[in-house]
Amino acid sequence: MGIWRRTKHETMTNNNEQNQQTRAVDFPGGRGQSRSRQTSLDPSFESSCRHPSTSSDRTADMALSGKTAVVTGAVMGIGRAMTEVLLQNGAKVALLDVNESEGKTLMEALEKQYGQGRTLFCKADVQSEEQFKAAFEKTTETFGGIDILCNNAGILNEGLWEKTVAINLMGVIRGTYLAFEHMNKLKGGRGGVIINTASMAGLGPLPSCPVYTATKHGVVGFTRAMAANSALSGYGIRVNTLCPGFVQTELFTEIPARLAQHSHLADATVQLVEKLGTITVSEVAQHILELVTDETKNGEALLVTPAGKQYITFPSVA
Ligand SMILES: NC(=O)C1=CN([C@@H]2O[C@H](COP(=O)(O)OP(=O)(O)OC[C@H]3O[C@@H](n4cnc5c(N)ncnc54)[C@H](O)[C@@H]3O)[C@@H](O)[C@H]2O)C=CC1
Numbered sequence: 238m239g240i241w242r243r244t245k246h247e248t249m250t251n252n253n254e255q256n257q258q259t260r261a262v263d264f265p266g267g268r269g270q271s272r273s274r275q276t277s278l279d280p281s282f283e284s285s286c287r288h289p290s291t292s293s294d295r296t297a298d299m300a301l302s303g304k305t306a307v308v309t310g311a312v313m314g315i316g317r318a319m320t321e322v323l324l325q326n327g328a329k330v331a332l333l334d335v336n337e338s339e340g341k342t343l344m345e346a347l348e349k350q351y352g353q354g355r356t357l358f359c360k361a362d363v364q365s366e367e368q369f370k371a372a373f374e375k376t377t378e379t380f381g382g383i384d385i386l387c388n389n390a391g392i393l394n395e396g397l398w399e400k401t402v403a404i405n406l407m408g409v410i411r412g413t414y415l416a417f418e419h420m421n422k423l424k425g426g427r428g429g430v431i432i433n434t435a436s437m438a439g440l441g442p443l444p445s446c447p448v449y450t451a452t453k454h455g456v457v458g459f460t461r462a463m464a465a466n467s468a469l470s471g472y473g474i475r476v477n478t479l480c481p482g483f484v485q486t487e488l489f490t491e492i493p494a495r496l497a498q499h500s501h502l503a504d505a506t507v508q509l510v511e512k513l514g515t516i517t518v519s520e521v522a523q524h525i526l527e528l529v530t531d532e533t534k535n536g537e538a539l540l541v542t543p544a545g546k547q548y549i550t551f552p553s554v555a
């Protein structure tokens with residue numbers, strides 16, 4: 238059971254990047270096809286956003302130079318690693334998270350590392366339409382638009398199952414709909430790409446976590462439907478989902494407590510972790526670059542495990 242007691246300071250390394258391959262695998266379920274705004278902010282929210290006053294042009298020739306990204310759940314774990322990948326490739330990044338104190342500290346560190354004017358922290362709970370909307374508006378005011386959204390914030394708590402649905406699924410839907418309002422080319426937006434963090438549990442069942450599994454299957458289905466919707470409608474927005482296996486983060490600690498009434502299945506979960514192995518946050522986050530930059534990727538579900546990356550092929554239901 239010691240496996241669950243690891244904290245973020247005790248991450249397992251599993252450097253298998255050189256062995257990673259791309260394969261198509263079959264899972265039950267059809268393959269997905271393949272503006273700027275200025276509004277006044279609620280003053281109380283304004284005080285929750287922190288950004289520097291100067292900017293850097295060190296990023297001129299990078300893959301994401303000139304692009305602005307929003308990452309939810311950006312302060313820790315996979316979201317933090319995604320933020321770094323986006324910054325390393327030239328994007329400016331708005332970090333949205335409920336953890337304000339660590340968010341501000343992180344933003345200061347990122348500004349030192351990647352240059353002034355590259356980040357913005359906004360305290361925002363993805364359960365709140367008001368806070369989420371205000372963060373998008375602040376990002377647009379600060380950086381001039383939004384090109385990339387990573388809907389990443391998520392929790393694992395089978396006891397608080399309604400909250401799990403509200404954050405993991407409703408938060409992704411809310412963020413996607415807000416991004417469509419900002420990015421839609423038919424409404425004056427400049428198009429863009431959305432990456433929704435699902436899980437391997439969005440492709441197959443994690444028996445100890447039925448509600449978590451349901452939310453992640455929901456994220457995969459919603460992503461594929463919105464990708465097809467956008468393509469058919471001509472909105473100029475791509476939507477993809479990233480499906481990591483087990484990743485060493487805070488979410489992956491104290492699992493028996495998170496399983497609540499299903500905690501008797503903790504040992505079975507340990508066996509699955511031992512069978513599948515774990516990966517690091519950077520091994521997961523590096524894969525967003527392809528989903529963001531490759532214009533052919535829309536409605537994809539990309540599974541990332543110690544075995545490598547796999548674009549999932551779903552059976553056609555047409
Ligand atoms: N750790 C794992 O094994 C895996 C995680 N995932 C998914 O990856 C995503 C990120 O998870 P981790 O990095 O592991 O988690 P984590 O617990 O390390 O980080 C989650 C971040 O989201 C923030 N957050 C939580 N609730 C929020 C809310 N309501 N609004 C805004 N921010 C909020 C937290 O403050 C934290 O910064 C989640 O959607 C999770 O389900 C997917 C597959 C595996």
Ligand SMILES: CCCCCC(=O)/C=C/C=C\C/C=C\C/C=C\CCCC(=O)O
Pocket residue numbers: 393435436437438439440441442443446481482483484488489492506513
């Ligand atoms: C209990 C920790 C949960 C961590 C969060 C998460 O999303 C990780 C999920 C990783 C993998 C398990 C998910 C689903 C299992 C689906 C298929 C397993 C097939 C196993 C096999 O026997 O081959």
